[in-house]
Amino acid sequence: MAQAAVRILSSGWEFKCETDERWLPVSQVPSNVHTELLQHGLIPDPFKDTNELEVSWVAERTWCYRTRFVTPSEGRVQGSRTDLVFEGLDTFATARLNGKVVLESDNMFVEYRVDIGKLLAGGAENTLEITFEPARQRGLELVKAHPEHDFIVHQTEVSRGPVRKAQYHWGWDWGPILLTCGPWKPVRLESYVSRIEDIRVDYEVHKNRGVPTILEATIHAHVLGPAAELEVDLLFPGGHAVSLKGRNDTPAEPSWKYSSTKLSIEDPDLWWPRGYGPQNLCELRVRTIGGPGSTLLAEEHQKIGFRKVELVQEEDKFGRSFYFRINGVDVFSGGSCWIPADSFLPQITPERYRDWIQLLADGNQNMIRVWGGGIYEPDVFYTACDELGILVWQDFMFACASYPTYPDFLTSITTEARQNIRRLRHHPSIILWCGNNEDYQLVERYNLEYNFATDKDPQSWLKSTFPARYIYEHLLPTLTHTESPSTPYHPSSPWGNGTSTTLKVDPTVGDIHQWDLWNGEAKPWQALAQMGGRFVSEFGMMGYPHTATLEAFLTDPAERYAGSRTLDFHNKAVVHERRMLAYVGENFGLARAASGGGGGGLAAFAHLTQVMQADALAAGYKAWRRDWGREGARGCGGVLVWQLNDCWPVVSWAVVDYYLVKKPAFYAIKRAMAPLAVGVTRKFHDWTARPADELWRRNTGHVDSRKMLTDIEFDVWVASSRLEAMKGKVVVRFVSVKTGEEVRGRIEEDIEVQPNGCTEVLMGYKFDWGKATVAEPEHFVIQAALLLGGTQVSSDTSWPDPIKYLDFPDRGVAVKDLGQGLVEVSAEKPVKGFVFSEKQGMKLSDNGFDLVPGDEPKLVQVENGGAELGWTFVGR
Structure with a gap:
């Protein structure tokens, strides 16, 4: 027998409810029961209207899948073995082969491999049947069976706590309750004599300024079954190759391990994040050879990249830093948090995964955080990140709960973590393993036992009221340091190095989730500049999707x-009605929301929420990227919006909806994260309240809103991710909202843009009406533009707050079709929030922008827009 014979069992499946007699055909495996029921017209589409409620009964039933297959001829070869491999079963599953139980599984994230050679029916047909029990019912049984644990679970009911299933299936504040089941990953047969079970490359990159970069690597392989020798080829970009061979002195042994001698390569082609260098990848090929004629028994390939990752946490004048240094270069991490892209995971095609990551890259983002309430994503997700230079912050799958630590649970999650670390560790894009999402917040909320400074005994943690500390501060770091030593580990998000854990946001240490925007105190988005930290790994603002998406689920x-x-x-956030109306009302006014753009109604309200979301997120990215500072004085190391995507059509914090239709906020982030980005902001006055002081003792509404016109102070700066200094010019204009004319002379500053940091241009600049060209003070837009060699490369605008006090008659907007999908947009007077209506399949180069007369016309490339392209803006 030569190489392993692999057969994917993807077709010929049937399914039924356990109590039914009739089996129905399955479209294909991977599968889950909801999509199969939908295909047969037995349930309504759970994504439309309120049909989520109509399908809740599905999660209460036991479901069965079965298929038949002929015994592979390769499995009858002397010395061979045939395995049945379940890459993922969701979740409580019992598998029977020819009536005999071969597997009982309880962890969706674990791959199971079963030797079935002795159970196969010769040359006859075999029957494989898998029974899936209700996850919620089993979860409640586990809670009852372990009274020694206080199961504290946020966002959902308690049954998810002990169940190793994608946690968002229980519903979240952006997702439906759709407790699926089924073979959610491929099922396959493997017949082989020899199998390469694991490949690992340990390496160090020695990179210092002025000294040649040295790569030292050791390659390990674990081989099952007989093999006389093992061949290893490492192919570098440009054709350079390294080949190694190792012999097995006892080739009849069932298992042997190989380690190469340490390789030492000078000036290797390193892997870089997007915007900092090329994404150099190597091909690693491993083969086992044995038997007469040097027979090839097994072969595995991996794409790997070499990079040096440091999570820099050093004491400084701000507190303790938190940022990433890649190959010796400080990198500001601007990106998004990622949830699963569908409630029904088998529906996500490889092409759809690649479209998501390409979209992220096109939006000038360089990091994605895989959130701990979802799944360990498939290889195609990380491969796309490797190829496009997207850094991956990888959570382990724990979120918003105090998880148990009884022995069976610890055994299960140990297998889960080890398998997924080994599967993913070769991806250079993964630059952080993180223990969980927000689990430490329960420590403060419920006063759980936790003493970071003095209690360093992991065994004592298991006996405390917060036993999950054992998972995050002992089990997972031990596994990651052992299995993936070149990638840092972080116990939680957020996490303040034991000093903050962090309901109370500590801006001086660790990463923070800034939810005093929208949640918590629901502060004005204009206050975000004062709400940052060393790394903002979550913050967000809700916004409606475009009308086409709304109409898709509102039938x-x-x-x-x-x-x-x-x-x-279709908005799962708590008190979203109050929060959405409050933010729209205080910024734009409810009368405008009821009667505004596109003829009023839903379209008008949706548009204003989109502009509000875009303004809020732009403010956060601009301010915190400004705080990146410069080398030796890094304030904020990164910003990740909650969230990039949706798992169903919904109103949420996502900046791109379920159908990959981008909201205006996506483009706002794209502009703020451009390699060179000018920023301008004016001092914010909260016109709804007078801050408390020693006399008033409380906030009141006694404010003088006339100061909108008289107390004007602004800053201008330039953020750069370029690694070299650049000479340019910043031009600041002051344009009347009423007339479109400039109300005073321009400010022009020749500057040298500092590399990889922020260059301050104007700080605390006070606007003087004595220098104005108009008789009376009036509202104006501040526009800052960055020019290099006379060409404008970036611009930004600052409007008076709140917008609801402004009037927008006769804007003189012109939209011209220049042909070949190019559209020109201009205006005679300043325009706030110009938005093209987008729909599935449409692609725009820009959207959701402001227009300022006298500026260069806005050119937008439109694909698949056609004659249906519509638009609106604030006040239309």
């Missing part, structure tokens, strides 16, 4: 209005 035209029963059902 009843009578429900297509803001605040309808169905629309509220």
